[in-house]
Every structure is written in C-alpha cells, then in structure tokens.
Amino acid sequence: MDKYADIRPYNDNEVADAVARLVADNAFVDLIAKHNLPSWVAPMRFLSRPLVRWQLQRKWGNVASVRQVQLEVVHYLEHIVKTTTSKVTFSGLDALDKDSAYLFISNHRDIVLDPALVNFGLHQHDMNTVRIAIGDNLLQIPYITELMRLNKSFIVKRSAKAPKEMLRALTQLSAYIYDSLDEGHSIWIAQREGRTKDGHDQTDPALLKMLQLNGRKQKKDFADYVRELKIVPVSISYQYEPCAQAKAKELYHKKHHGEYVKQAGEDIESIVEGFTTDKGHVHLAFGKPIAHGCDTPEDLAKTIDRQILESFYLHPGNYIAADHAEAIVDTESADVKEFAERMNLIPEHLRDLVKAIYAKPVLRKEEMQG
Template sequence: MSELVDKYADIRPYNDDEVADSVARLIADNAFIDVLAKYNLPRFISSVPFFARFLVRRQLQKKWGAVNSVEQVQQEVAKYLALLVKRTTSEVTFSGLEQLDPKQAYLFISNHRDIVLDPALVNWGLFSHNMKTVRIAIGDNLLQIPYITELMRLNKSFIVKRSAKAPKEMLKALSQLSAYIYDSLAGGHSIWIAQKEGRAKDGFDQTDPALLKMLQLNGRKQKKEFSEYVRELKIVPVSISYQYEPCAIAKAKELYHRQHHGQYVKSAGEDIASIVEGFSAAKGHVHLAFGQPIETGCESPEQLAKTIDEQIIDSFFLHPGNYIAGGCKQAVIDKADAQSFEQRMARVPDELKPLVLAMYAKPFHRKAEYNSKEHEQ
C-alpha cells in the first residue's frame, strides 16, 4: 500500500483489497443482521433471532458474498437507491449537471437537510449522468456502532474527527482532513461535504467559514493565496430541496427543547433512527441544483461562504409547502399539493407547528430577500 494512502489509513474509505473482509465482518455482525431483520422481515419472524439471523445471513451471502471491489459496492448501492427513489419520492430532478465536466473532480459543498440522503442523492445525480460518484465526508459522531463504520467506509465515506477536543489534536485532525481532500481531488476523486456541521434544523442554510478555513490549512502549507487555492479545489455549491422536510418533527422537537431548556442531549441511537426515517419516509419531489465552479468571490473564507450561500439560495427549488408557509398568495399551487401539505401539518403536534412552518418558510423568505438585493443592484 502506498505511503500516500497509508497516512490517511484511519480516515479514508476502504480500498478494493479491503472490501471482502469488510463485507464478511458485516455478515458476521449480529447487531447489523438484527436491524436488517427488524426492517425487512415480518414481525413474527424477526422476533425469533436465531431463525431471523439465519435467513438474513443466507440472503446477504447470496447477494454480497462475491462483492470484492468499491465499484461493485457502488453498483449495489445504486440498485438500492433506485428502489428508495421509486418508493419514497414522487420524482428526483437535477439541474446544472450538464454544465460540469465528467472528467473533472469537484468539491461539492451542499446545504444539509438529511444525514445520509443528501450525499446519496448527489451520487444518484452523478451516477445517472455517467459521472464518478463522490467520496463523502461523515462526522465520527455517527460512527459509534461498528456496522455503521463498516457501511460508511465501504460506501466511499471518509471520517471527520469531530470528537478531537484538545487544540493540538484538533489542528492535527483538521490538517490531515484538509490534505486528504486536496489529494483526493488531485487524484481525480470528487468530494461531498456539508456546508456546516450538522443539519439545518430550522431551514436556514448557511456555510460556516470555519469549514473553508479547514480547507485552506493544506493551501497554507503549500504557501498559496486563499483565492488561488480555492480555484484549484473547483468548489461547486449544491442546493438540495425536499418537498417534505426529512425528519421535520424530530428536528422541531430538538429546536423546541433547546428553546425551553437551553440545551438538547441526543439519546442513544437517535442518529440511526434519523437515518432510517430519512430513508423510509415520503419525500415528495426532491430537486438538486448543481451550481457553477467558483472562480471569483473567494478572497477570504467569509467572502467564499457568502458566494456559496448566494448560489445555494438562488438555485434553491421552492416547493408548494415553501410558498404556503412563506405566506405567498401569488404562487399557483396545485390543489392536491396544498391539501397534502395541510394533511402533513395536521399530524404535527400543536406546540411544534410554528417551528415546522418556519422550517418551510425560511428558504422562501431568504430567496425573496436575495432577489430584492439583486434587483437593487
């Protein structure tokens, strides 16, 4: 294994020669098998662990037993995504992909509404347009369960060490991450990373300049100006817009708790529950708008954050719920769509309704504000 790969061994995705062992570990992992049984088998079978595990393992060995390369894993994931799109969305649409060069590696920075679906749907768009799928940045806070780590690293995910707290340790982890992203792009591998740590639970999509300062750590080592280094990274903002906000009630509960108790402590398994809900709940129409590679407006991390935000806000696709929650009377909204949004809101507990409505209204108001500023100029 080359020295370049070795220095990233603790954070990088698996290579082809590590895939078969990882698949074997997954098939041997009872916790993973039990989760699959719970969500895929009738309750009367999944409640008998010995029998359920036997059935699931046999099925997995049949399907995954021969998988031994990253490309084969991607093909399997694509089949699963095709089913997921069919079952849980009315349609998934894309814009801007035709303007990107299929031979070029890009750093995709997107707004963040769903833990796993956001990068999965970015990959679905690239895969559908015969472009290479991305390497995905994922926080180590999600990797407390061995089978989740296996699944993520099998599926081209690399680890962001958020748990590092001591200043020296943090700088070392961030410098390694910055170099890994640069070397991946230089090696022809596109990257996906969210515009800030954690999902936008209030519907307010905003890029954190700290993320961009992390990217520059490697540029500083190379003694490059910020703007010159950023142009090399080929940053493409991506705006992801769901007709029905993933995990809206869970997000609102967290916001409500923070407002009334000052803080919110996640319970064990909450992130896994959010991942499962994101995958299984109805999402309606999902649109992903791929922006233009950023060449200007990148003199400082703050200016670059503003440039990314402008593209994300400008290209955000507004759904009927965004117009309704935003109080826009002029929008022509299909009666069935309006009814569907009303029915969805009727299922939201009363104390959470204002927070869920604000989640949908925020993109509408920000887009209106952005357009009025553009008009003034």
C-alpha cells in the same frame, strides 16, 4: 506508509473482509431483520439471524471491489427513489466537465440521503461518484463505520477536543481532500456541521478555513487555492422535509430547556426515517465552479450561500408555509389542502417550527432580491 489509513474509505483489497465483518455482526443482522422480515419472525433470533445471514451471503458474498459495492447501492437508491419520492430531478450537471474532479459543497437536510442523491445524479450523468465526508459522531456503531467506509466515505474527526489534536485532525483532513481532488476523486461535504434544523442553509466559514490549511502549508494565496479546489455549490430541496418533526423537537427542546441531548440510536433512527418516509419531489441543483468572490473564507461562504439560495427549488409547501400560496397555486388547491393535512399530523407545539423550516427559503430569497 498510508498516512490516511485512519480516515479514508476502504480500498478494493479491504472490501471482502469488511463485508464478512458485517455478515458476522449481530446488531447489523438484527437491524436488517427488523426492517425486512415479517414482524413475528424478526424477534426470533434463532430463526431470523441464520435467514438474514444466508440472504446477505448470497447477495454480498462475491462483492470484492468498491465499484461492486456502489452498484449495489445504486440498486437500493433506485428502490428508494421509486417508493418514497414522486420524482428526483437534477439541474446544472450538464455544464460540468465529466473528466474533472470537483469539491461539491451542499446544504444539508438529511444525514445520508443528501450525498447519496448527489451520487445518484452523478451516476445517471456518467460521472464518477464522490468521496463523502462523514462526522465520527455517526460512527459509534461498528456496522455503520463498515457501511460508510465501504461506500467511499471518509471520516471527519469531530470528537477531537484538545487544540493540538484538533489542528492535527483538521490538517490531515484538509490534505486528504486536496490529494483526493488531485488524484481525480470528487468530494462531497456539507456546508456546516450537522443538518440544518430551521431551514436556514448557511455555510460555516470554519469549514473553508479547514480547506485552506493545506493551501497555507503550500504557501498559496487563499483565492488561488480555492480555484484549484473547483468548488461547486449544490442546493438540495425536498418537497417534504426529512425528519421535520424530529428537527422541530430538537429546536423546541433547546429553546425551552437550553440544550438537547440525543438519545442512543437517534441518528440511526433519523437515517432510517430519511430512507423510508415520503419525500415527494426532490430537486438537486448543481452550481457553477467558483472562480471569483473568494478572497477570504467569509467572502467564499457568502458566494456559496448565494448560489445555494438562488438555485434552491421552491415547492408548493414552501410558498404555502410562507403565506405566499397565491404565488403559485389557488388557495383552494389540492396542494394547500395536503400541506394543511400534513401540518395537522404534527403535534401542535411543534407545528410553527415545522412550518418555519418550509418557509425560510422563500423568505430568504425575498430578502436577497431586496
């Protein structure tokens, strides 16, 4: 019996059928048309749909394995890196064992790009790509589910509400992560539920308690079990914060109205914006496997946070937003002028919130250094 069938990524023998469902999905085809065909053609469904289906069939018709899917994704990522970043750099990968499976726990700034760029770095260093944890809140649209599970994503059942149902889902998830690692498959999971909206990257101990559920079943001490998982913190730093204005809008709305309810399709818009907008220099710092400082979930959370914060790459905009421009650039430099121009494009009532996103890592590093 396949005990993970409802949450795991697709296997090779399921790829062809998943691709066929995508090609047949009008919503997916219309999305492709909107972003790839001339604006006058896309709304003409009788013309755009057959054209897009023909293109998809030509490109994906012979794809029959997860590896083939991932090689196509790499080509797309190379295009994104080339057209929407000035460069993407990595540190720490050379110190990792290419033959080991790791549990990568990273800060979370962009819904899809964060794990995609982790995979990009691993691929460039001839390491196996990760299985990606993704919340079921993002899987309300059938074609998103197909795309994610084709690309080695597994499902985190956030929608489970009843205590017994929630415990069952978390126990299954904990076991799946352990078994994946045990079978040699690395895992990526964000340090908390949802993206960081205010620039304050912080690990949720509840995530680490979930990991321990399987360890408790095996009657293993928390610290010993954590060492088995080979947790590697990853710090992702974007020169230009993805969806900064949308994040600030959500914070502003919560502050002034008490809550923020996402509109239908808002997550899809965030994913597209993350892919298409200018990100400048992106740096991913891979930390060291955690072997100490992990006797409790709270201790482990602090250890992960320390590595992520220490290795967080600070861009000129981070210093400028924190009013520390003199630390790296002349106050009349192009960096200062460009940052000011970017801030001027943000609605005035959101500007301080966006600025705070950039400033937070600098201020937290200062606090840490005392």
